[in-house]
Amino acid sequence: MTRKRLFRSGLALLFALCAWGGVAAAAPGGELVIATRAEPNAMDPQFSAVGTNQATAMQMFEPLFTRDAQLRLQPALALTAQRVSPTQWEIALRPNVKFHDGQPFDAEDVRFSLARAAKVPNSPAPFKARVANISQVEVLGPLRVRVTTRKPDPQALVNISTVMMVSSKLGAKLETQQFNAGAAAIGTGPYRFVRWVPADRLELRRFEQYWGDKPAFERVTVRYMTADAARLAALESGTVDLIDAVPVFDLESLRRKARFELWQAPTVTLIYLGMELERNVNPSVTDLQGRPLGVNPFKDVRVRRAISMAINREQLVGKLLGGMGTPANQIVPRGTPGFNSAMPPERFDLAQARALLAEAGYPHGFRLTLHAPNNRYPNDALVAQGLAIQLAKLGIQMQLDTVPKNVFLPRASKREYGFYLYGFGAATGEALHVMRSLLATPDAKRGWGANNRGHYSNPRVDRLLEQATASEHGPALDALVEEAAAVAFADLAVIPLYHQVASWAGRPGLSFTARRDERTLAQNVGLAAGREENRP
Numbered sequence: 001m002t003r004k005r006l007f008r009s010g011l012a013l014l015f016a017l018c019a020w021g022g023v024a025a026a027a028p029g030g031e032l033v034i035a036t037r038a039e040p041n042a043m044d045p046q047f048s049a050v051g052t053n054q055a056t057a058m059q060m061f062e063p064l065f066t067r068d069a070q071l072r073l074q075p076a077l078a079l080t081a082q083r084v085s086p087t088q089w090e091i092a093l094r095p096n097v098k099f100h101d102g103q104p105f106d107a108e109d110v111r112f113s114l115a116r117a118a119k120v121p122n123s124p125a126p127f128k129a130r131v132a133n134i135s136q137v138e139v140l141g142p143l144r145v146r147v148t149t150r151k152p153d154p155q156a157l158v159n160i161s162t163v164m165m166v167s168s169k170l171g172a173k174l175e176t177q178q179f180n181a182g183a184a185a186i187g188t189g190p191y192r193f194v195r196w197v198p199a200d201r202l203e204l205r206r207f208e209q210y211w212g213d214k215p216a217f218e219r220v221t222v223r224y225m226t227a228d229a230a231r232l233a234a235l236e237s238g239t240v241d242l243i244d245a246v247p248v249f250d251l252e253s254l255r256r257k258a259r260f261e262l263w264q265a266p267t268v269t270l271i272y273l274g275m276e277l278e279r280n281v282n283p284s285v286t287d288l289q290g291r292p293l294g295v296n297p298f299k300d301v302r303v304r305r306a307i308s309m310a311i312n313r314e315q316l317v318g319k320l321l322g323g324m325g326t327p328a329n330q331i332v333p334r335g336t337p338g339f340n341s342a343m344p345p346e347r348f349d350l351a352q353a354r355a356l357l358a359e360a361g362y363p364h365g366f367r368l369t370l371h372a373p374n375n376r377y378p379n380d381a382l383v384a385q386g387l388a389i390q391l392a393k394l395g396i397q398m399q400l401d402t403v404p405k406n407v408f409l410p411r412a413s414k415r416e417y418g419f420y421l422y423g424f425g426a427a428t429g430e431a432l433h434v435m436r437s438l439l440a441t442p443d444a445k446r447g448w449g450a451n452n453r454g455h456y457s458n459p460r461v462d463r464l465l466e467q468a469t470a471s472e473h474g475p476a477l478d479a480l481v482e483e484a485a486a487v488a489f490a491d492l493a494v495i496p497l498y499h500q501v502a503s504w505a506g507r508p509g510l511s512f513t514a515r516r517d518e519r520t521l522a523q524n525v526g527l528a529a530g531r532e533e534n535r536p
Contacts, residue, residue: 030216030217030218030219031217031218031219031220031221032216032217032219032220032221032241032242032522032525033220033221033223033239033240033241033242034220034221034222034223034240034241034242034243034244034520034522034525035222035223035224035225035230035231035234035235035240035242035243035244036222036223036224036225036243036244036245036520037225037226037228037231037244037245037375037376038052038224038226038245038375038376038405039052039198039199039224039226039405039406040052040053040055040056040057041053041124041406041409042176042179042180043056043057043060043179043180043182043185043193043196044120044176044179044180044184045057045060045061045164045166045179045187046113046116046117046120046127046163046164046166047120047123047176047179048123048124048125048126049123049125049126049127049130049162049450050124050125050409051269051425051427051517051518051519052376052405053125054164054427054519055518055519055520055521056202056222057164057187058164058189058519058521059189059190059191059204059220059521059522059523060100060185060187060189060191060192060193060204061164061165061166061187061188061189062076062077062164062165062187062188062189063076063077063160063161063162063163063164063165064076064077064078064091064093064110064160064161064163064165065078065081065157065160065161066161067161067427067428067429067517069265069513069514069515069516069524070429070516071268071426071427071428071429071515071516071517072429073157073158073161073429075094076094077093077094077097077105077110077165077188078091078092078093078094079092079093079094080092081157084146086152087148087149087150087151087152087153088146088147088148088149089146089147089149089156089157090140090144090145090146090147091110091144091145091146091147092143092144093105093106093107093110093143093144093145094143094211095143096211097188097211098188098209098211099167099169099186099187099188100186100187100188100192100193100207101167101186102209103167103169105165105167105188106142106143107139107140107141107142107143107144107145108139108168109165109166109167109168110137110145110165111137111138111139111145111168112166112167112168113163113164113165113166113168114131114134114137114147114160114163115131115137116166116174117130117131117163118131118132118447120176121176122176124409124410124413125413125450125451126447126450127162127163127447128444128447128450129159129436129437129446129447129448129450130159130160130162130163130447131159131160131163131447132445132446132447133149133150133151133153133156133159133446134147134148134149134150134156135148135149135150136148147160151470152470153469153470154469154470154471154472154473154477155432155433155469158428158430158432158433159433161428162427162428162433164187165187165188166184166186166187167186170184170186180196182194182195182196188210188211189207189210189523190206190207190210190212190214190215190522190523191204191205191206191207191215191220191522191523192204192205192206192207199224200223200224201221201222201223201224202221202222202224203219203220203221203222204219204220204221204222204522205218205219205220206218206219206220215522215523215525215526216525216526216527217522217525220522222522223240225243226375226404227375228245228247228250229247231243231244231245231247232246232247232250235260235505235506235507238507241506241507241510241525242504242505242506242507242510242512242520242525243504243505243506244502244503244504244518244520245377245378245502245503246262246503246504246505247378247379248320248321248322248324248378248379248503249322251322251324251503252322254505258508259507259508260505260506260507260508261505261506261507261508261510261512262503262504262505263503263504263505263506263512263514264324264501264502264503264504264514265501265502265514265515265516265518266326266333266499266501266502266516267333267425267499267500267501267502267516267517267518268332268333268336268425268426268427268429268499268516268517269377269423269424269425269499269500269502269517269518270328270331270332270423270424270425270426270496270497270498270499271325271328271377271380271383271421271422271423271497271498271499271500272328272421272422272423272424272494272495272496272497273307273370273387273419273420273421273494273495273497274417274419274420274421274422274453274454274494274495275298275304275418275419275420275454275494275495276296276298276415276417276418276419276454276455277296277298277299277454277455277456277457277493278454278455278456278457279296279455280294280295280296280299281293281294281295281296282296282297282298282418282419283416283417283418284368284369284370284371284417284418284419284420285297285298285366285367285368285369285418285419286366286367287366287367288364288365288366288367288397290367293366296418297360297362297366298418298419298454300360300361301491301492302356302357302359302360303356303357303360303362304492304495305353305356305492306353306354306356306357306360306394307353307391307394307396307495308346308353308492308495309346309347309348309349309350309352309353309356310348310350310353310354310390310391310393310394311346311348311387311390311391311495311497312348312390313327313328313346313348313497313498314327314348315386315390316383316386316387316390316497316498317498319386320379320382320383320386321378321379321383321498321500323501324378324500324501324503325498325499325500325501326498326499326501327345327346327497327498328346328496328497328498328499329343329344329345329346329489329496330343330485330489330496331424331426331431331434331435331438331439331485331489331496332426332430332431332434332499333499336426336429336430336431337429337430337431337478337481338426338430338431338432338435338478338481338482338485339431339482339485340482340483340485340486342482342486343485343486343489346496350393350394353394354394354395357394357395357396362395363395364395365394365395365396365397366396366397367396367397367398367399368391368396368397368398368399368419369398369399369400369401369418369419370384370387370388370391370398370399370400370401370419370420370421371401371402371403371408371411371412371417371419371420371421372384372400372401372402372408372420372421372422373402373403373404373405373408373409373421373422374402374403374404375404375405376405376408376422376423377423377500378500378503380402380421381402383421383497384400384402384421385400387421388400408420408422412453413453415453415455417453420453421497423500424437424438424451425517425518427517429516430481431481431485432465432468432469432477432481435461435465435481435484435485435488436448436449436465436469437449437450437451437452438451438452438493438494439452439456439458439461439465439484439488439493439494440452440461440462440465441455441456441457441458441459441462442455442457448462448465454493454494456488456491456493456494458487458488458491458493460487461484461487461488461491461493464480464481464483464484464487465480465481465484467480468480468481468484500518502514502515502518504520506525509527509528510525510526510527510528511525511526511527511528511529512524512525512526
């Protein structure tokens, strides 16, 4: 989100009305088949804040405020917001919006949705932090609500913008399984739910009563194809129309083929190494004979620094990602609010890394298991192999444990991993939100540290994030977030590796809006100018 003074006390926040997704509508009818690498683990839009789940939800459900392809805040189910006191916001809702079952969207649905988001059980990435500061949601009329926060919260609309609205008519006992079965998969979005077959497909139909611009295709099938070769073969055979996560080593050949379109976007997704930092025993570490160490070496910042310095990020990006990434030294890439330009890049220095490891008491290293998904990010398992080779040169005996994302995430959330590869995207277009989730001391009451699986804790970082949360948008907030980044990454709360570049490929005649959050949305696919849809 650009740093303009959007949240001024006592002034209405007027957002320019904009078309959803930026794709011109095509002639009615036609079918679109998308092959995607990652599959959601639920149809409940409030079950998990991870990108895969939210990309799926955004086709059927909507928040009050959304984000365009560049992650700038835009109106969705709300039209305006006015900060009437330091702790109160009044929000005017869009009229004439209907749910897929024909029921009107109104203020009761807002109250219900914001209350439910805090308490969806068994969530691997909960929304609690986004709504924890809300003390009350009052219905002022059918299309007007007042949101009261416990403390002044200039970030309230940023937090609310991440929560999808669901129908209050579904009842207080609404469960995730009801969404998965389709009975509760009723949103206000451009597509409506037809059928979900886990590990196979999601079927959608265009919602003809949608309040915004109608999407180009009447029918959409999203196929889940975790294998890169399978997605590419499906595109080349014409079985599917569009694929995401294009295999990096096939990009150049696709560029040379006129029968395919290619789209790319630099993203806000950081790929990083996380570590157990709280417990005295690290489940992923043993001595060289395979026996428990009895101490957690990662609690020593010299060990974390040694590992970071032993990683050649340029080599990882160049050789294993085909250049489709940018070496990272902090949580957001350059050009994103919260990026600290004064922070030095993470440097590769194997000799110094060995000296640091010896200084920390491990001159001969130790055994270490790296856990990673093998179907979540481009070449994630291959990157894990590359890291194992690089860290072996440090003197650390490496083992790999790569598993599908749906296996990885529950185990990671239970803290079974003491050293792991994963990613996190700043989907709000700025650093504060993601830093509270990934770097703040875990605090279940207010929802901070929800994705801090290593339980990193630094009181100074927490204080800076607390001050930033209470700050108005502008230079003061930026300075606090940038200082928090400098402290946390000097401490190597996580070891940053690179920010991804995302790629999509499709058949000729399609247009597509590539998003910085990497989300593949059916409503972002259209027909190029002068083309007509001729699929049956």
